[in-house]
Each structure stands twice: as C-alpha cells, then as structure tokens.
Amino acid sequence: MAGAPRANPGTSMAALLEIAGISKRFSGLKAVQNVSFEVPEGAIVGLIGPNGAGKTTCFNLIAGVYRPEAGEIRLAGRRIDGWRPDQICRAGLGRTFQLVKPFAGLTVLENVVVGALKQCRSVRAAEAIAAQVVEQLGLKSKCHEPAGSLTLPDRKRLEVARALATAPRILLLDEVMAGLRPTETDRMVGLFKDLNARLGLTILLIEHVMRAVMALSRQVVVLHHGQVIATGPPGEVTRDPAVLECYLGEDAL
C-alpha cells in the first residue's frame, strides 16, 4: 500500500511522531491524501517533494493548525490530532513557519524569550535561556534589534531560535535554509547535527536545499500530489525512478 512506513533497519527506537493515514481537503482539492510515516526518536527525517506536494499542509496538520479529516497523529504515543497548536507545543512539538512570523515590534531577544517562557515560569530564567539560544543561532550581535528590521535569513534563524527556546522534543523546520549562502547553510546543518547528537533533538524538516537534506536526514519521505511516493534513506530515495520523475523539470537535484 502506498505510503506505508518501511521499518527502519537496525532501529529499535520507538517512533516519537507517528502519522497514520492522514488526509485533508480544501474546498474539494485533496491537499493531503492518506499520508503515513514515522519519525523515530532522536532521528532527523526530511520531508521533500515538489512545490504544492502538501508538505506544509502536513506540518500544519501535525502542529494542530488544521484538523485531519481522517487518520491519526501520535506524539510519544499520545494522539494529538484535534488538539490546539498551543497544546501540541506544550506536549513537546516546536515548529517554524514557511512564511516567517516574527513578533516585529519586539527585539530579537524578546522574541526568543516568548519561546523560552514555555519552559520557565520566571522572565529572568527565560531571558537567560533566550540569551543562550540567541548565541547558538548566531544572532547575538542583533539581539536588541527589533525583529521587524531583520533580513530574511536572520528572520528564519529567529524562527528557529524561538522554536528551540521552547525546549521541544521534536522540531518541525519548514524551509529554514531557503535563501541562505552555502556557508550559512553549513552552519545551520552543523547546529542541527549538534543539537541532535547532544540533546537527542528529533527533527522533521521540509527542505528544497538538497545539500542540507542529504547532510542531515537519516530518512527521507517524498510527497507528491499529497501522497507519499517513497520513503527511505536519502541515497536510495534520490535514485528512485518515481521520485526522479516527479522532480523532472525542478532543479532541486
């Protein structure tokens, strides 16, 4: 059956995020159809596919912005489909937005403090954590600038910092490398690898920048027209004829 998750060889780790048969329609258009995959705990999984494949819709379904019409979503074994986005965040899921949504009137540091407040009750503690995260993302020099004045790459980094500050168990990254120079991309890749290795942060990322996908993902899920057409390690998937066919004409490879 198309879309059925293939068991990852050699992994006995439980799946932190399980998507089973989710579907979503918008005014008759099937954006996501019977999509299933798993994100094992501590893994980095890439979600790729041509534009309009339904990747961001998947994210929105997982994060609670939309409610799936069918199927189940489980986070650490608990069903979270139908929950509100803030409830899902408190359950341990962090996400960034493809169209970045900074708190424009607040400074960079204050933006991240908002995120950090999810795990601290006191503003002081949150500020300390926020300062650390801001440094990790290389935004320290701009931490007192208003977020509205940042360049796009910096705004993307801010999105990541904010989501990271909530100390998530799993982080959903939506095209955070877009528009970055290769050195910046490498730096982000290094950061995520480090967080994954040190803290065991699970990551699910939507990416068009293949360099990052190949470097980071242990497993890749390919979406096309709202359906999963391939799942597997990046090397395999990128040689899959069905995948190559759907990308023909796109210069993603």
Add this chain to the structure above:
Amino acid sequence: MRAPWLDGAPSREIILLCLLLAALILFPALANDYLITVLILIFYFAYVGQAWNLMMGFAGQLSLGHALYVGLGAYAAAALYVHFGISPWLGLWASVAVAATTGALIGFLAFRFGVAGVYFAILTIAFAEFARLAFDHWSWVGGSAGFFLPVANYAKNDLINLRGSPTMFYYVLLAMTVGAFLLCHALLRSRAGYYWLAIRESPEAAQALGINLFRYRMSVVVLSAAMTSLGGVVFAFYYNNLFPEQVFHISRSIELILAPIIGGIGTLFGPIIGAFLLTALAEGLDAIMRAVGLDVPGMKQIFYGVCLLVVVLFLPDGVWPPLAKLLRLDGRRAQGQPGY
C-alpha cells in the same frame, strides 16, 4: 520593552520621574481650584486610558465600548452608597466584580465565536449601547432621570465616603494614575506581558509557542474592565450624578481612547502624555475662545477630532515615541517599540 533604567542604579529617567512626582504632590498647595480640577481630569483620562491601553496596546484588542465599564463601576458603587450607605472602598469591590464579569462575558462571546478586529470593536459598541438603553429604564438607579449622590459638606474631607474637596480627589486620582503606571510596567515585564505582546504581533506564532490565546485574551479583557471600573467609582463620587445617556454614551468611549491613541498605544507614558496634552490644549482652546467671545458647544470636540486625525495620519505611533527619542529618554532603543 524592559526598562533597563528601573533595574537598579538611579539614572536620568528615574530622577526626572521623581521630580515630576514631587511636583505633582506639591501642586495643590500652590495652585488654584480651577487648575486642580483640570489636573483631576488629566489624571482621570490618564488612568482610564492606561486601562484601555492594556487591552489595545498590549493585547491588540480594540474596544470602542469602554465607557461600559466606567458606567458599571460608577453605578455599582453609587447604588450601594445611596441605597445602603456602603462606603465606596467596599462598594468598589462590587464595581470590580460587575465589570470583570461583564468583560468576561464579552470576551467569552467574542473569543469563543471568533469575533475579532473591527467586528469585535462593533460588538463592544453594541454592549455599551445596550447598557445605556437598559440603564435608562432601570428605576432603582434613577433611570433616564439620573442618579444622584447626596452631597453633604464640601469643606470637610471624608476619605472613607469619598466626599470632599477637589484636592482630595486630586490625590486619589494621582495615586491611581501612579498605581496604574507601576502595575502596567510590572505587567509588561511579566510572563503575561510578553504573551500579550506576542498575541498582538502574531497570534499564530504565539500559539505555536505554547500560548493559550483564549486564556490570555480573556485575562487582559477582564483586567482592563476591572481597572476601568475603578475610574468609574471615582467618576460617580466626584460628579455626584449619573445619567445613562452620558455615562454609557459612545462619545465617552471615544473620549477615553483619545489620550492613549494620541499619546501612543502600547507605551507606558503614552496615555499620560496624551491626557496632559489633550486636556491642557483643550482648556487653552476654551480660554482663547471665551476671550474672543466664541463660546460655542462642540468646538472642543472638533479640536479633539482634528488632533486625532492628525495623529492617526502623521504620527501613527503617537506623540510619545518621537518625543522620547527627541528628549533621548528612550535609552538607545529603536523607535516604534512598545512598552515605554
């Protein structure tokens, strides 16, 4: 958003504020009754403006029916005093309870049913109008003929029952204004403050960071309503008469938002500066017109309207942010930032 200057060592800004406060405390000893009443008005508008600013400037919810809470607070405390002789210091708890419950009702209806933006503003107008008409027919509080508080003796200052000279009200309102300022300052630096600002800037991003939109929106509406109602209590005991047509009228609601908008929405000093500017300029205009012999009702409102127009068109952040920058009181912060 944080005020680094309140973190410890006294700085230029704190010294200035303390001087200003000292001046205000000494003021009644030096000034005549007329000036005292002018400042009473200023403090009143600064106070209720600050309360409204909580909802709009902090959480981004536009209320155009805030006179509702002033009126409810006024009538509750006044009714308890007139009918049962209860002191306004006790009566104000009833005011707060009534206003908070009404705010909670409006907030619940609005946020549960997704009524936002301009529709929310219209909803608040509708509630205020409804109250105006309802109170017009409620004879226990006087109906449309008005509700009157007995005035005993102006010479004697009875703080317990808020009966007394303008000077007494001056200090009460000064204390309230300072209190509101300090409260808002503390709130801005608190978890709630950060969350409110986040909701104002981007509700979706706020949700994605674990913020419960409903709970925080509700809390700001209820707090704002409760704070405003206290202004209503003082209003009732200062003017000693309440007419639904005036108290709940939409022009009252608009009046009380002029100061924060002109001063600067979302800033701490905005409502205060706005109240000073507006009232001072209006009184000045009045004086000029009387001197010229043009004492026509409505001129003052035209003036207010023009001020509002000018500010909305050319100074969208209000008067305070550019002024603060000019006076270099903004502590090297970028312009257009909230909370100062």
Add this chain to the structure above:
Amino acid sequence: MPASIFLNVAVSGLLTGLVYGLMALGLSVIFGVVRVVNFAHGEMMTIAMYIAVALFSAYRLDPLLMLVPIAAVLFALGYVMQAGLSNPFINRPEHSQFMLLVAVAMIMVNALLVIFGPDARGVQTAYAYDSFQLGPLIVDATKVYAAVAAAVVAAGLFAFFRYSLTGKAIRACADNYQGALVVGLDVRRLYALTFGLGAACVGAAGAMLVLLLDVTPALGPSYTLLAFVIVITGGLGSMPGALLGGMLIGVTEALAGLLFTPSAKSMFAFGLLVLVLLFRPQGILGKSAS
C-alpha cells in the same frame, strides 16, 4: 390589540426600513469593495439631512426633488474623503483606518452642532399629513414617497453595478484586488468612486429620511450604529442583504416600539446584532467570511 394596528405599524416600519436599507446599502457598498469601515456613515447622512432642511427653509424646495443634487454633494464628499484620506493610508493596519473615520465622524458631528445648534430641525412639506388608505391599512404619504424613492435609487444602484462598465470594474476590484490591478484597473480611482457612490446613497437616504423625522447633530452616531446593525445582520458585502436587513430592522423596531416602550426598540436592534455577530457573522445573505 386589533390586528389592523399590528399591520399598520408593521407596514409603516417596512417603509421606513427601506430608507434605512438604502442608507445601509451605502455602507455595504463601501465595505464590500473598499473594505473600509465607514464610521462616519450616519454623520454623512446627517449632513445630507441638514442640507435638505436648509434648502427647504430657504427656498421651500422639496427634499425629494433635491435628491439628486444632495446625493451629488455627498458623492463629492465621499470621493474626496477616500481619495484624500483613506487611499494614501491603504496599507495601514485595520484599526488605523477605523480611527481615521472615527476622527472624521467626530469633526462632522460637532461641526454640525456648531453650525446648526442642538435643536431639532425638520421639514414640513405640503403633504406631510396626507395618507393613503388601502382597506385596513392607513399609511403616511411621506413614508410611501420616501420608500418609493429609496426603492428607485436602490434599483438604480443595482443596475449600475450589474450593467455598466464602471460598475463591473468596481465589482472586479471587490472580488479580486490583485486581479484587478493586473488587468490594469485604476483601483484607487475606483475606490474613491465607490466611496462616493456609497456616500451618494447615504445622501439620498438622508433627503428621504428628513421627511420622516427631525434632524439633530446627535442623530449621526445613532445612525452609524444602526447602519452597522443592518449591514451585519443582512450580510456584509451583500447589497440585497442591506435592503433586507433594513426592512427587517424597520419592522422589528416599529413592532418593538408598539409592544414595549418606544425607547427600548433600539435594544432589540443591538440584541439582534450580538446574536448575528456570534452565530452568523456573515449575516443572513452574506457570503461566509474568509
């Protein structure tokens, strides 16, 4: 109470409601196309009413005959307001635009107060006390004339939007702003035009309403609110909805005034507004909010 009283009151309310509907139609057109919440709507109508009163007391000119010139004056006012105030600030946040019109409304009401004073002014035409009789129905001639005029103007507006080139261009702007730009429509000019049209509606409604009641400056804010109630109840952006809402409000107001106290009739309008905002924010005939 005999049924004939209900019938008379209801019909009377229906006729008045048509005039309300025309006023609300103006607001609906403005909001539906330009997406501006015209907080000065009732005030603009009050201006029209005062113009009618002034013309009548100076030259004995019947307001209905002066309909077109008054509407033209209001059209110009509306055009200038949109072109001069709202258009340059089209990209400001929602509440900014709203406050702009709140300020304009304040200025208008108080300017009228300064110029005309607070006392009520009215128009006493020759046929002010005439009435038509149709079986048990007795209706005021003024109400009939006003309602007919309102219906004619509304029909004219519908026809304009449906059949004329400019009307279609305006509808295109409303449906698809970007698309309109792409096709090369001068959106700002069309916006100003639309605001002018909405203002003209309200001007015409004012000329009719002055036959039915006296005008004071304070009428402005009340009618702004009433227009909002009607438009939201009938459906924001739906022209038939505005007329339908107007008639509905007219009838309920009249009946409520009969069954309860006259001053309580507005409470029903607001109660209805709250219910609609909560349960069917798109109104009776409106499209679902996006």
